[in-house]
Amino acid sequence: MPVPTQTRRGLAIILSSPSGAGKSTMARRLTAWDPSLTFSVSATTRPPRPGEVEGRDYFFITRETFGDHIMNGEMLEHAEVFGNHYGSPRAPVEASLSKGCDVIFDIDWQGTQQIANSAIKQDVVSIFILPPSIAELERRLRERGQDAPDVIAGRMAKSEAEISHWAEYDYVLVNDDPDVCEDRLRNILTAERLRRDRQPWLTEFTRGLSAEFREREMS
Ligand SMILES: Nc1nc2c(ncn2[C@@H]2O[C@H](COP(=O)(O)OP(=O)(O)O)[C@@H](O)[C@H]2O)c(=O)[nH]1
Numbered sequence: 001m002p003v004p005t006q007t008r009r010g011l012a013i014i015l016s017s018p019s020g021a022g023k024s025t026m027a028r029r030l031t032a033w034d035p036s037l038t039f040s041v042s043a044t045t046r047p048p049r050p051g052e053v054e055g056r057d058y059f060f061i062t063r064e065t066f067g068d069h070i071m072n073g074e075m076l077e078h079a080e081v082f083g084n085h086y087g088s089p090r091a092p093v094e095a096s097l098s099k100g101c102d103v104i105f106d107i108d109w110q111g112t113q114q115i116a117n118s119a120i121k122q123d124v125v126s127i128f129i130l131p132p133s134i135a136e137l138e139r140r141l142r143e144r145g146q147d148a149p150d151v152i153a154g155r156m157a158k159s160e161a162e163i164s165h166w167a168e169y170d171y172v173l174v175n176d177d178p179d180v181c182e183d184r185l186r187n188i189l190t191a192e193r194l195r196r197d198r199q200p201w202l203t204e205f206t207r208g209l210s211a212e213f214r215e216r217e218m219s
């Protein structure tokens, strides 16, 4: 039975982790598994890494443009991370959520706190991803091969502070085996969708069951 669209909003699924724990990898896997998921493409003042695509991975903008977006209220949230500015453009997120499309965010704890206190707080499902160990976190950052050694050292230095926010999230997963982690994320998404659709869907469905009861009584 279809879910009435007027009451069904999308979920705002937030992934956070220390740099290198695997949240971008998991966001990519989830959108490949379910192409109806929208990825919230952030704006950043960080320069692009080799292979990153404008509009797919980030909108790469200047500090001045970033400041203008904030002044105009165009950012749902924003934060300074590792010396660069990052923010989630508001309009595409609101458009997707109000159409009933689920949105995935790859943002830090500061942005998560802001969204958890924003107009879309009722849509939020927040997930924190931990690395199996600090040695493995560092190995992943090096293996990714996209950041200079001093940048990696800076990210490692900040990872303990990022990890300290784990308890603020709805779910916490350890990303050891990537297939296991992806499977758990799919399960979370499936369960949260059932929970969201519970009211509108079951109101209709149980009405149908009552009608069936009445028909049986009359026959
Ligand atoms: N608050 C906030 N954080 C963001 C946003 N986009 C990315 N980040 C976070 O900024 C940090 C650095 O991201 P990035 O430069 O891509 O490095 P990576 O995490 O090592 O891949 C990560 O913790 C991201 O989750 C955003 O729009 N808002």
Ligand SMILES: Nc1ncnc2c1ncn2[C@@H]1O[C@H](COP(=O)(O)OP(=O)(O)O)[C@@H](O)[C@H]1O
Pocket: 017, 018, 019, 020, 021, 022, 023, 024, 025, 026, 140, 141, 143, 144, 175, 176, 177, 178
């Ligand atoms: N479970 C995993 N096991 C081994 N390597 C992983 C795993 N998850 C991600 N990686 C690798 O670790 C590196 C960092 O992952 P990435 O998704 O870029 O992290 P983040 O977005 O959290 O900074 C990438 O090279 C990625 O392929």
